[in-house]
Amino acid sequence: MSEEAKKGYSVPIGPIHPALKEPILFTFQMNGEKVEKVDFAPGKAHRGIEWMGMRRNPVQIVHLTDRICGICGVSHTLAFSRAVEQVAEIEVPERAHYVRTIIAEYERIQSHLLWAGVAAHELGFDTLFYLAWRVREESLDVIEYLTGNRVNYGIVQVGGVRRDITADQFPRIEASLSYYEDLFGKMLTLFLEDTTIKMRSRNTGVMNQQEALELCAIGPTARASGLNMDVRQDSPYAAYGDVDVRAVMPEQYLGEARGDVYDRIVVRLLEVKQSIDIVRQCMDQMPAGEVTAEPKIPKLLALCKKAEGEAVGRVEAPRGECLHYVRMDGHEQPLAWKVKASTYSNQMSWLKILQGEQLADIPIIVASIDPCMSCTDRVTVLRDGRRDVLTKEELHRLSVEKTRRLQS
Amino acid sequence: MSFLPTIPEILKQFFRKPATNAFPAKYLPPSVTGFLARVGEGTASIHPPIATPPDFRGKIVYDRDTCIGCKICTKICPAHAIEFIPETKRIRIYVTQCIFCSQCNDACPVNALHMSEEFLIAAENRYAEDLIVE
Ligand code: SF4
Ligand code: SF4
Numbered sequence: 001m002s003e004e005a006k007k008g009y010s011v012p013i014g015p016i017h018p019a020l021k022e023p024i025l026f027t028f029q030m031n032g033e034k035v036e037k038v039d040f041a042p043g044k045a046h047r048g049i050e051w052m053g054m055r056r057n058p059v060q061i062v063h064l065t066d067r068i069c070g071i072c073g074v075s076h077t078l079a080f081s082r083a084v085e086q087v088a089e090i091e092v093p094e095r096a097h098y099v100r101t102i103i104a105e106y107e108r109i110q111s112h113l114l115w116a117g118v119a120a121h122e123l124g125f126d127t128l129f130y131l132a133w134r135v136r137e138e139s140l141d142v143i144e145y146l147t148g149n150r151v152n153y154g155i156v157q158v159g160g161v162r163r164d165i166t167a168d169q170f171p172r173i174e175a176s177l178s179y180y181e182d183l184f185g186k187m188l189t190l191f192l193e194d195t196t197i198k199m200r201s202r203n204t205g206v207m208n209q210q211e212a213l214e215l216c217a218i219g220p221t222a223r224a225s226g227l228n229m230d231v232r233q234d235s236p237y238a239a240y241g242d243v244d245v246r247a248v249m250p251e252q253y254l255g256e257a258r259g260d261v262y263d264r265i266v267v268r269l270l271e272v273k274q275s276i277d278i279v280r281q282c283m284d285q286m287p288a289g290e291v292t293a294e295p296k297i298p299k300l301l302a303l304c305k306k307a308e309g310e311a312v313g314r315v316e317a318p319r320g321e322c323l324h325y326v327r328m329d330g331h332e333q334p335l336a337w338k339v340k341a342s343t344y345s346n347q348m349s350w351l352k353i354l355q356g357e358q359l360a361d362i363p364i365i366v367a368s369i370d371p372c373m374s375c376t377d378r379v380t381v382l383r384d385g386r387r388d389v390l391t392k393e394e395l396h397r398l399s400v401e402k403t404r405r406l407q408s
Numbered sequence: 409m410s411f412l413p414t415i416p417e418i419l420k421q422f423f424r425k426p427a428t429n430a431f432p433a434k435y436l437p438p439s440v441t442g443f444l445a446r447v448g449e450g451t452a453s454i455h456p457p458i459a460t461p462p463d464f465r466g467k468i469v470y471d472r473d474t475c476i477g478c479k480i481c482t483k484i485c486p487a488h489a490i491e492f493i494p495e496t497k498r499i500r501i502y503v504t505q506c507i508f509c510s511q512c513n514d515a516c517p518v519n520a521l522h523m524s525e526e527f528l529i530a531a532e533n534r535y536a537e538d539l540i541v542e
Contacts, residue, residue, distance in 0.1 A: 195410035
């Protein structure tokens with residue numbers, strides 16, 4: 001074997017590739033079939049949403065946040081509204097909290113089922129993919145029925161929600177909950193007892209508890225590695241303080257957490273069941289009353305305009321914690337708005353979980369953290385038509401230069 | 409021994425109606441636009457889409473006579489889809505820019521704006537006549 005061949009070769013995947021649902025560039029250092037080293041370059045789907053937000057008022061931005069992600073729209077609207085509500089000191093009515101929780105849980109159901117389908121597809125198991133997506137329709141139908149749209153729900157507004165869930169809508173919700181309850185056992189069997197899935201996902205993409213902690217993993221990815229964390233449980237928002245919600249851990253099903261792809265499937269499927277229970281509890285406990293603190297939009301706008309201060313809104317999105325930072329200074333537009341989508345924290349796990357795996361396992365391992373690149377990409381550096389990555393030293397140099405410039 | 413629980417599920421599916429609604433036609437026409445043109449002429453018939461739920465947010469409807477020209481909707485539209493025409497003191501809505509949030513409906517003091525059920529509005533021309541509401 002020549003020296004060259006021993007060193008291995010590198011395989012780029014992306015920025016646009018059929019195995020990836022969204023644009024991102026991976027570079028794999030391979031040795032035979034084995035991945036020796038991984039590097040990835042996000043930032044290929046930067047859309048300038050924060051820039052657009054800086055030119056709009058909070059009442060408008062809420063609908064913009066809905067479009068950060070096509071799957072977890074309500075998580076972003078909720079996180080943003082919570083931040084603005086804290087800055088402007090707006091008290092959200094109790095009932096609105098419950099409506100927000102119900103929609104957020106439906107979103108989790110549809111997101112996890114979507115992911116389950118994608119995971120099956122990445123394994124080459126398209127039958128299961130179609131099955132998962134067929135049953136996912138039911139949750140989308142309910143969301144459309146409750147909010148008026150399948151994808152960009154537009155239900156959350158600063159100060160509450162824009163539509164109430166009325167008593168005559170309860171039977172439809174109830175029907176969908178029992179539909180999923182009946183189905184749940186079957187889904188568990190189809191996904192978790194299938195020999196093919198077990199063979200492909202057991203002990204692939206392993207990340208243990210310590211590594212998950214060090215790489216700052218969040219959401220189902222962290223829970224699958226045995227980290228007991230969930231924003232809904234740790235710092236409850238909306239109506240989560242009133243309902244029984246505990247982080248779903250793989251131990252509950254298998255007695256142990258291995259932190260592999262299989263455990264990530266387990267966690268997400270069990271969370272579907274948890275969401276059903278949460279919606280049930282919300283429907284039982286929902287208090288009567290208003291659903292928004294300020295139904296008149298011009299008045300709401302005036303309230304936001306007066307506000308000064310900064311706040312952070314945290315929400316447990318289906319993929320993990322989603323965080324919005326807002327700073328207002330008495331103007332219509334916020335002074336600063338920063339979004340941290342869940343994948344931003346989870347993507348570092350790739351470096352660990354892809355190492356030592358086979359080329360053919362890359363799609364499922366990449367998908368196993370449920371990445372959402374378009375939500376994550378916040379910065380793209382372009383200079384003279386050329387994009388480059390700044391190293392720490394370069395950044396430091398730029399910073400020093402700027403200080404000098406300001407001093408002179 | 410391998411366990412393949414999907415097999416019985418597939419067999420059952422053979423006897424069920426497919427879940428997908430065959431829209432706009434049972435079999436994919438060679439050209440969808442050509443097919444829709446023929447539907448327009450009345451020589452072909454469309455397989456109906458799934459009905460929209462109540463309070464669906466479709467293409468916007470504007471009641472020009474009720475509008476008082478207060479400009480509130482132009483200020484709160486997230487997509488900047490509404491333009492105010494000072495000469496007539498009325499508004500113009502660019503449907504291609506509208507994101508169907510219905511926020512203007514909530515804000516209008518005289519209820520001059522509504523969302524219809526219409527959603528088959530894709531076109532090749534951004535400024536097509538039926539994509540500008542005024
Ligand atoms: S529905 Fe929303 S995007 Fe469309 S015109 Fe009204 S406010 Fe603007
Ligand atoms: S808010 Fe209503 S009344 Fe005012 S300009 Fe818009 S459509 Fe006309």
